[in-house]
Amino acid sequence: MSRPRAAIVVTGSELVRGERADLNGPFYAREALLLGLDPASLTIVGDDAGDLEAALREGFRSDVCLVSGGLGPTHDDRTIELVARVAGRPLELDPALEREIEQVSRRFAERMKREYADFAPGVTKQATLPEGAVSLGIAGTAPGVVLDTGSCVVVVLPGPPGELQQLWPRAVASGPLQRVLALTTRPTRRVLRFYGVSESLVAKALADAGGDGDGVEVTICAREFEIHVDLIVEPGADARADALQKAFLEPLKQFLFGRDERSVQELVLQSLREQGRTLGTAESCTGGIVAARLTSVGGASDVFRGSIVAYGNEIKTGALGVPDSLLAEHGAVSAEVAASMAHGARERLGVDVAVSVTGVAGPAGGTPEKPVGLVFLHVVGPTGDLSLRIELPGDRHLVRARSAVTALHLLRRSLEPPV
Amino acid sequence: MSRPRAAIVVTGSELVRGERADLNGPFYAREALLLGLDPASLTIVGDDAGDLEAALREGFRSDVCLVSGGLGPTHDDRTIELVARVAGRPLELDPALEREIEQVSRRFAERMKREYADFAPGVTKQATLPEGAVSLGIAGTAPGVVLDTGSCVVVVLPGPPGELQQLWPRAVASGPLQRVLALTTRPTRRVLRFYGVSESLVAKALADAGGDGDGVEVTICAREFEIHVDLIVEPGADARADALQKAFLEPLKQFLFGRDERSVQELVLQSLREQGRTLGTAESCTGGIVAARLTSVGGASDVFRGSIVAYGNEIKTGALGVPDSLLAEHGAVSAEVAASMAHGARERLGVDVAVSVTGVAGPAGGTPEKPVGLVFLHVVGPTGDLSLRIELPGDRHLVRARSAVTALHLLRRSLEPPV
Numbered sequence: 027m028s029r030p031r032a033a034i035v036v037t038g039s040e041l042v043r044g045e046r047a048d049l050n051g052p053f054y055a056r057e058a059l060l061l062g063l064d065p066a067s068l069t070i071v072g073d074d075a076g077d078l079e080a081a082l083r084e085g086f087r088s089d090v091c092l093v094s095g096g097l098g099p100t101h102d103d104r105t106i107e108l109v110a111r112v113a114g115r116p117l118e119l120d121p122a123l124e125r126e127i128e129q130v131s132r133r134f135a136e137r138m139k140r141e142y143a144d145f146a147p148g149v150t151k152q153a154t155l156p157e158g159a160v161s162l163g164i165a166g167t168a169p170g171v172v173l174d175t176g177s178c179v180v181v182v183l184p185g186p187p188g189e190l191q192q193l194w195p196r197a198v199a200s201g202p203l204q205r206v207l208a209l210t211t212r213p214t215r216r217v218l219r220f221y222g223v224s225e226s227l228v229a230k231a232l233a234d235a236g237g238d239g240d241g242v243e244v245t246i247c248a249r250e251f252e253i254h255v256d257l258i259v260e261p262g263a264d265a266r267a268d269a270l271q272k273a274f275l276e277p278l279k280q281f282l283f284g285r286d287e288r289s290v291q292e293l294v295l296q297s298l299r300e301q302g303r304t305l306g307t308a309e310s311c312t313g314g315i316v317a318a319r320l321t322s323v324g325g326a327s328d329v330f331r332g333s334i335v336a337y338g339n340e341i342k343t344g345a346l347g348v349p350d351s352l353l354a355e356h357g358a359v360s361a362e363v364a365a366s367m368a369h370g371a372r373e374r375l376g377v378d379v380a381v382s383v384t385g386v387a388g389p390a391g392g393t394p395e396k397p398v399g400l401v402f403l404h405v406v407g408p409t410g411d412l413s414l415r416i417e418l419p420g421d422r423h424l425v426r427a428r429s430a431v432t433a434l435h436l437l438r439r440s441l442e443p444p445v
Numbered sequence: 446m447s448r449p450r451a452a453i454v455v456t457g458s459e460l461v462r463g464e465r466a467d468l469n470g471p472f473y474a475r476e477a478l479l480l481g482l483d484p485a486s487l488t489i490v491g492d493d494a495g496d497l498e499a500a501l502r503e504g505f506r507s508d509v510c511l512v513s514g515g516l517g518p519t520h521d522d523r524t525i526e527l528v529a530r531v532a533g534r535p536l537e538l539d540p541a542l543e544r545e546i547e548q549v550s551r552r553f554a555e556r557m558k559r560e561y562a563d564f565a566p567g568v569t570k571q572a573t574l575p576e577g578a579v580s581l582g583i584a585g586t587a588p589g590v591v592l593d594t595g596s597c598v599v600v601v602l603p604g605p606p607g608e609l610q611q612l613w614p615r616a617v618a619s620g621p622l623q624r625v626l627a628l629t630t631r632p633t634r635r636v637l638r639f640y641g642v643s644e645s646l647v648a649k650a651l652a653d654a655g656g657d658g659d660g661v662e663v664t665i666c667a668r669e670f671e672i673h674v675d676l677i678v679e680p681g682a683d684a685r686a687d688a689l690q691k692a693f694l695e696p697l698k699q700f701l702f703g704r705d706e707r708s709v710q711e712l713v714l715q716s717l718r719e720q721g722r723t724l725g726t727a728e729s730c731t732g733g734i735v736a737a738r739l740t741s742v743g744g745a746s747d748v749f750r751g752s753i754v755a756y757g758n759e760i761k762t763g764a765l766g767v768p769d770s771l772l773a774e775h776g777a778v779s780a781e782v783a784a785s786m787a788h789g790a791r792e793r794l795g796v797d798v799a800v801s802v803t804g805v806a807g808p809a810g811g812t813p814e815k816p817v818g819l820v821f822l823h824v825v826g827p828t829g830d831l832s833l834r835i836e837l838p839g840d841r842h843l844v845r846a847r848s849a850v851t852a853l854h855l856l857r858r859s860l861e862p863p864v
Binding site for chain 2: 039040041042043044045046047051052053054055056059065066067068069070071072074077080081084099100144188245247256304306307309311312313314315316317318320321322324325326327330331332333334335336337338340341344345374375376388389390422423426
């Protein structure tokens with residue numbers, strides 16, 4: 027079966043100049059894939075009207091064209107005008123939409139202590155849509171719009187990723203897009219997450235298991251020391267997917283840590299919540315990243331209580347109670363100090379489980395004995411201790427990020443029932 | 446002067462599906478900009494030949510077309526064949542290039558303990574180029590290629606970012622690209638960074654100052670509550686840029702915090718370093734993000750000493766010395782507790798300057814009096830106290846990120862000399 031094709035058109039000068047990474051194109055692409063569409067092209071253009079018009083003209087040749095950006099109130103924001111031109115539709119004011127945007131803009135003007143009159147022309151512009159377009163309501167002050175040109179369903183959403191993602195479900199639910207989606211079938215998606223194994227070993231396991239194809243498409247993606255594998259399974263290919271997955275997992279079982287989208291920090295918090303235990307961290311080279319990742323999860327506070335970021339040695343002694351003698355004898359980057367930091371955090375923070383990280387993040391501070399990338403980690407909990415020495419490749423940014431991921435996976439392992 | 450236009454075409458199935466972020470497009474775009482080219486569009490397509498051909502056909506309408514990917518030995522790798530077709534050139538074997546790729550492939554076959562004969566057809570394919578193309582030599586087993594079609598200089602480099610970046614300087618140095626670059630001049634770039642002002646007010650100030658054009662191009666970009674403005678100035682337009690910048694800055698002076706690429710955390714650390722002062726943080730809702738951002742800067746350790754992440758109230762009392770009575774009377778999210786946290790961190794961590802953050806990050810925990818997004822911040826240092834109450838829009842992720850940025854800018858302001 028051939029799937030309806032989706033073209034993606036993203037506009038933003040800073041994106042086409044490479045100054046900011048585009049998040050909307052990849053978001054649209056992943057969503058299109060899961061809806062059963064075939065994401066065929068992703069084009070980024072700046073605010074040059076000719077470039078945007080050419081990209082839209084090409085994009086409208088697909089069954090669906092997903093557009094982001096250029097919906098603001100200023101003269102540079104020309105997406106709607108150009109969509110109308112390429113679709114051959116006149117522009118017309120949507121009075122209900124205008125009232126909706128006006129309300130938001132009046133509140134904003136008030137907060138900024140400015141005259142609403144300054145905003146009025148922008149509001150009228152933002153409420154002017156191609157004839158026949160459906161408004162999806164607004165995020166920020168920009169509306170989401172769906173237009174069926176007859177040969178292509180065009181979805182136009184605002185450029186800020188949060189606003190685009192907020193309006194996307196309404197675009198999916200809209201009549202025009204639902205009519206396209208009725209012509210296709212959604213594949214199902216199976217998620218496998220691994221830690222502690224290389225991407226090439228996972229690729230080899232897949233090839234040895236027979237590889238993908240025949241209704242099962244497999245993607246392997248390395249993300250911050252984890253390997254994320256997705257199986258996209260066409261309707262009817264479940265038996266083939268089961269067989270492939272079984273053979274593929276056989277040599278990788280020990281590295282599998284998840285079969286859904288939950289992050290390692292969510293898994294750790296969930297385990298501890300079930301055990302009724304509390305958690306704290308003691309961080310040196312990660313400087314708070316482990317705590318920040320744990321607290322990124324809503325509702326973390328019932329498990330995660332706090333952290334002591336002991337960057338300076340005097341904080342390690344003062345706030346964590348690491349003995350001066352231990353620092354003098356072994357150095358701040360050592361298994362002994364990592365253990366002492368974890369025990370200190372457990373006691374001082376009054377938590378059940380504590381994890382510590384101390385290492386050389388670089389770029390300075392490395393020595394032949396303790397090179398940049400050397401990291402010691404330690405977990406202490408009611409059932410005992412677990413420690414790890416690891417040498418991580420990469421620059422300062424990567425060493426810190428990978429240290430934090432390693433700490434979270436060490437925590438996860440420490441919480442698993444003993445085999 | 447109008448600059449030569451550069452179109453960028455990137456091929457890769459995993460990229461068009463949003464499964465992996467494209468790094469080559471932004472790299473090409475930044476490099477093109479600095480060379481004096483105008484990066485006009487960036488198109489990502491999968492391995493469908495029709496999509497790639499259409500993207501190349503559109504790209505060849507620019508003065509320069511920068512292509513990446515699809516140069517491997519397999520039948521899916523069709524970039525060279527399609528470049529030849531769109532350029533109307535026959536394919537021909539480059540015997541010198543074939544010998545070069547053969548050498549690498551023979552070594553590889555040996556290491557893999559496989560017959561070279563298995564590789565030979567791929568080698569011949571990879572050494573077959575459009576008539577008139579210039580080989581740039583190889584990275585991995587894939588060659589870089591430059592082709593002048595008469596109206597467009599096409600650069601084709603391998604997809605792996607390391608290989609592409611390795612061959613890029615040779616593409617820049619090649620005759621065809623040098624002939625295009627001789628028609629343009631490299632612009633200079635001026636950077637202005639603002640905090641505490643909306644993107645629309647900055648856009649208005651620019652319009653009131655006469656707007657860009659006449660050799661000065663201005664981009665305005667909102668990033669995590671900061672507004673980053675770049676002026677791209679053509680040679681000869683410096684006087685125009687000076688005048689525009691002066692008029693533009695007049696109403697925005699109070700919000701300007703930087704004229705270079707340094708982040709707010711770098712500025713804070715530099716100020717404190719110059720003053721010979723140390724820094725610590727006390728964080729509740731940000732959960733360590735402020736400390737993590739400060740320690741993302743190499744060499745932070747001479748200024749930043751540590752942090753207490755006091756997520757639970759018992760940590761606020763135990764580790765920071767916030768009185769129980771204060772928590773009972775005002776609640777954890779209050780100006781009084783923020784002040785007490787900052788003072789507690791200053792004392793307990795033994796630092797000169799401390800900043801605290803406490804707020805409702807959501808999604809749960811909001812009340813009519815203290816809604817999600819309400820955040821209190823406090824800085825205490827040798828010269829006194831500075832406090833801030835702010836209501837931040839957005840979801841949990843945004844409230845936390847914006848709280849951290851607000852804390853860093855409050856720190857920055859507290860370190861500025863009094864007016």
